[in-house]
Amino acid sequence: MIRIHNVRLAIGEAEADLPGLVGSLLGVSVDAIESFRVVRRSLDARRERPPEFNYIVEMSFHDEPRVLSQAPPSVKYAVVETTQPSASFANRATNNLARRPVVVGCGPAGLFAALTLATQGVAPILLERGRIVEDRVRDIRTFWEAGVLDPESNVQFGEGGAGTFSDGKLTTRTKSDKVDRIKRTLVELGAPAEILVEAKPHIGSDRLRPVLIRLRERLLALGCEVAFQSRVTDILTDKGCIVGVVVNDRDEIRTDHLIWAAGQSDAANYELLVRRGIALVAKAFAMGVRIEHPQALINRMQYGKWWQEASLPPAEYSLTAMVEEMDRSVYTFCMCPGGYVIGSSSEAGGIVTNGMSDGQRDGAYANSAVVVTVRPEDFPVAHSLAGLEFRRAWEARAFAAAGGGYLAPAQNLVDFLAAKVSRALRPTTFRPGVTPARLDEVLPDFVARALRCGFDGFEKKMPGFITSDAVLIGIETRTSSPVRILREENGCSTSVAGFYPCGEGSGYAGGIISSAVDGIKAAESILKSSGS
Numbered sequence: 135m136i137r138i139h140n141v142r143l144a145i146g147e148a149e150a151d152l153p154g155l156v157g158s159l160l161g162v163s164v165d166a167i168e169s170f171r172v173v174r175r176s177l178d179a180r181r182e183r184p185p186e187f188n189y190i191v192e193m194s195f196h197d198e199p200r201v202l203s204q205a206p207p208s209v210k211y212a213v214v215e216t217t218q219p220s221a222s223f224a225n226r227a228t229n230n231l232a233r234r235p236v237v238v239g240c241g242p243a244g245l246f247a248a249l250t251l252a253t254q255g256v257a258p259i260l261l262e263r264g265r266i267v268e269d270r271v272r273d274i275r276t277f278w279e280a281g282v283l284d285p286e287s288n289v290q291f292g293e294g295g296a297g298t299f300s301d302g303k304l305t306t307r308t309k310s311d312k313v314d315r316i317k318r319t320l321v322e323l324g325a326p327a328e329i330l331v332e333a334k335p336h337i338g339s340d341r342l343r344p345v346l347i348r349l350r351e352r353l354l355a356l357g358c359e360v361a362f363q364s365r366v367t368d369i370l371t372d373k374g375c376i377v378g379v380v381v382n383d384r385d386e387i388r389t390d391h392l393i394w395a396a397g398q399s400d401a402a403n404y405e406l407l408v409r410r411g412i413a414l415v416a417k418a419f420a421m422g423v424r425i426e427h428p429q430a431l432i433n434r435m436q437y438g439k440w441w442q443e444a445s446l447p448p449a450e451y452s453l454t455a456m457v458e459e460m461d462r463s464v465y466t467f468c469m470c471p472g473g474y475v476i477g478s479s480s481e482a483g484g485i486v487t488n489g490m491s492d493g494q495r496d497g498a499y500a501n502s503a504v505v506v507t508v509r510p511e512d513f514p515v516a517h518s519l520a521g522l523e524f525r526r527a528w529e530a531r532a533f534a535a536a537g538g539g540y541l542a543p544a545q546n547l548v549d550f551l552a553a554k555v556s557r558a559l560r561p562t563t564f565r566p567g568v569t570p571a572r573l574d575e576v577l578p579d580f581v582a583r584a585l586r587c588g589f590d591g592f593e594k595k596m597p598g599f600i601t602s603d604a605v606l607i608g609i610e611t612r613t614s615s616p617v618r619i620l621r622e623e624n625g626c627s628t629s630v631a632g633f634y635p636c637g638e639g640s641g642y643a644g645g646i647i648s649s650a651v652d653g654i655k656a657a658e659s660i661l662k663s664s665g666s
Contacts, residue, residue: 135522136202137173137214137555141189145443149187160205168194176333177447181438185446223253226357230664234259235391235657236379238366241295242646243653244395245349246316248358250657251271256664257357259387261379263365263400264292267346274299278565281539283479286363289488290399290480293362294346295414295638296612297646299478301470301491302337306647323348326493334450338493358495366396366403369410371634376632391632391660395653398615398639399480401522408518411618413629416513416521417641420467420613421528422505422585423573423606424475424487424563425547427599432471432500435598448472448495451502453599455591458586462507464588467613469502471495474563475607484529485542487610492662501564503610506584514560521616532576533610536569543571547604550574551586564607573608615641625659634659 141156143149153170157163170193180184192214195201205211230641237248241264246259264270270292273284285291289299299304304320306313314330320337321327323345330334337345355361361381368380369392378388396403407414420569429448433441436449448471455464473491478485489501511521536543542564546556556570574582593600620628627633636642636649636656643649 135194135214136198136388137192137212139190139210141191142178143187143189145185145187145440145445150440151192152189152191156193159209160201162195162201162204165203166195166197168196170333174333175331179437179446179449181436185437185440187441194213206305221453222316223249229255231256231391233389233391235393235660236261236387236389237393237395238379239295239395239637239639240264240360240362241291241303241395241637241639242297242650243395243643243656244393245294245353245653247393247395247636247648247653247657248353249319249349249356250337250654251660252353252356252358254619254661257359259359259361259389259391260353261364261366261381262293262360262362264288265362266350267293267298267343269345277435277479277540278477281541281566283482283540285480285482288480289476290397290486290612291460292352293447295397296478296488297649298342298346299339299490300468301339301473301478302342303468303645303646304335304337305455306645308651310647311649312651312654316350316647316654321388324419325454330623331384334493338495339490340492340621347594350543352624353609355501357480357535364641367406369406371410371630374631376630379641389632390633392620393614394651395637395639395656395661396639397637398617400639401481401519401526403639404519404522404617411629412566412627413618414518415620416516416518416616417616417618418506418507418509419521419525419616420465420507421525421581421609421611422464422503422577422611423608424489424564425504426475426499426605426607427601429472429498429500431601435596448500451596453592453595455588456539457587460580462580462584463592463606464504464506464584467505469500472497473499473501474565475501476563478612479564480528480539481526481529483533484526485532485536485540486529486612487542487607487611488612491634495545497563501563503613504541504585504588505613506581508578508581511579512578514608518617525547525611525616527578528578528609529611535571535576539566541567541569543573543576543609544568544607545571545573545607546602547589547600547606548602550606551589551600559605560603561607562607568607570603571608573606576608614644615639617641624663625656
C-alpha cells in the first residue's frame with residue numbers, strides 16, 4: 135500500500151473525487167487503482183485563506199512498480215505494509231480464575247474492561263450504582279425541565295457514565311493500538327463509521343445511547359451478569375488481598391479480582407477506599423465556567439468570509455493562555471459546537487455544569503469549558519480527599535448564589551470582566567435555567583483572576599471572542615478527578631492485591647477513549663496474572 139499525506143479538497147469538492155485526484159497527481163487513470171481508502175480526514179481553516187479538507191489516503195495499484203517509477207518528485211508518498219484493520223474483540227474460550235471478577239462502574243473503563251474479560255471466556259459481574267440508559271434519559275429530562283435531582287440517576291451516575299451526556303467525543307492523545315479496536319467496536323455497535331477517519335471524531339449524545347444498549351446486550355450474550363442500582367457499600371479484604379464486595383449494604387459477592395472503574399463524582403466511594411486502607415492521594419484538576427457564544431459568531435471568527443459555506447461543519451476552537459504572574463494556565467476544554475450547556479449535578483445542593491452536543495451539532499450555540507489549573511497546595515487542608523471537599527464547597531456556593539432549584543449563576547462576559555452583575559442575560563441553552571450573579575463570588579479568587587487574564591489572551595488569538603453575546607455559566611468542576619488511586623506498573627493497587635483501579639475516577643484517564651483503554655489494560659493484567 136502507498137500512503138500519501140496532505141491530499142486536499144476545497145470546500146464544495148466531493149470526497150468521491152479523491153481517487154481520481156490522487157491518480158492525476160501520480161499521472162495514472164482511476165482504472166490503475168486497485169484499492170483506495172481514507173485513513174484520516176481533518177479540516178484546515180485559518181481564516182485568511184479558503185478552508186480545505188486535508189486527507190491521508192492509502193492506495194494500491196495493479197502495476198505498482200511502474201506507477202511509482204513515473205510518480206512526479208512533487209508527490210511525497212510512503213510504502214506501508216498491507217495490514218488488516220485492528221480486529222474488534224474476538225472470542226476465546228478460556229477461564230483459569232477460581233472466582234468471577236467483579237467490575238464496578240458502567241462507564242467506558244468498566245464496559246470495555248468487562249468486554250475484554252468476557253471475550254476471553256472470563257465473564258465478570260458488572261455492578262453499576264445508577265440505572266440503565268433508557269431510565270437515565272427520563273430521570274435527567276425531569277431534572278432539566280423541573281429542577282428535581284435524582285441522586286441515584288443523573289448525568290454522572292448510570293449506564294455509560296458521564297460521557298453519555300457530553301457529546302461522545304473520541305478525541306484522545308493516547309498512543310495505543312487499542313484506540314482503533316475501541317472505535318471499530320463502537321462502529322459495530324452502531325456508531326457512525328466516520329469516527330474511524332475523522333481527526334476529531336465524535337458520536338453525539340443522541341447516537342451514543344443506542345450504542346450503549348447494544349453493548350449491554352453483547353455483554354449479556356457473552357455471559358456477563360450486569361446489575362444496575364447496585365452500589366458497592368463495602369470492600370472485603372483478607373491479609374491485604376481482595377476477597378469480595380458488599381452491594382447495597384446486604385449482598386456479598388466473593389471475588390479475587392476487583393476492577394474499580396467508578397467515576398469521579400461519588401465522594402462516598404473515595405471515603406470507602408480510605409476506610410479500607412486503599413492508598414490514594416490528592417491530585418491537580420481544573421475548574422472554571424462554561425462559555426456560550428452564538429455558533430454563527432464562532433463560525434465567522436474561525437472561517438472568516440467563508441463562514442456561510444454549507445459544506446463546512448460547525449466551527450470549533452481550542453484556546454490556551456499562560457498567566458505568567460500567577461503561574462497558572464487557562465484553557466478551553468470539551469468544546470461543543472452546536473451544543474447545549476447542561477446541569478450535571480449529582481449531589482443535593484451543588485451546581486455542576488457540562489456541555490453536550492447531538493450527532494448533527496446543529497444547535498444555535500457553541501459552548502466550551504474555560505478552566506484554570508488547581509493544585510493540591512491550593513486546598514485549605516492537606517489530605518487525600520481535600521480536592522473533593524474543595525470543589526464540593528464551591529459547587530454549594532454556586533447553588534446558593536443562584537437561589538436554589540439547580541439554576542446556575544450566569545454572567546455576561548463583558549460584565550464578568552468589569553466585575554458587575556448582568557442586568558439582563560440573553561436566553562441560554564442551560565437547563566434547568568440561569569440566574570444573574572457575580573461569578574467571581576462563586577469561584578476561588580485565583581481562578582477568577584486567572585480567567586480574566588485568560589480571556590484577554592483568547593481575544594488576541596480569536597478577535598471577537600470577548601463580546602456581550604458571550605454568556606458565562608458557572609461552575610465547571612468535574613474536568614478530572616481530584617484524587618488518584620495509587621497503583622503498580624501492572625495496574626494493581628499498591629496497597630491491596632487484586633484491586634485494579636482504572637479510568638477517570640481513579641485519576642488515570644480523561645475522556646471516553648483513554649478511559650476505555652485504561653479499562654482494557656486492567657482486564658488484560660488480570661488475564662495475564664491468571665494465565666488466561
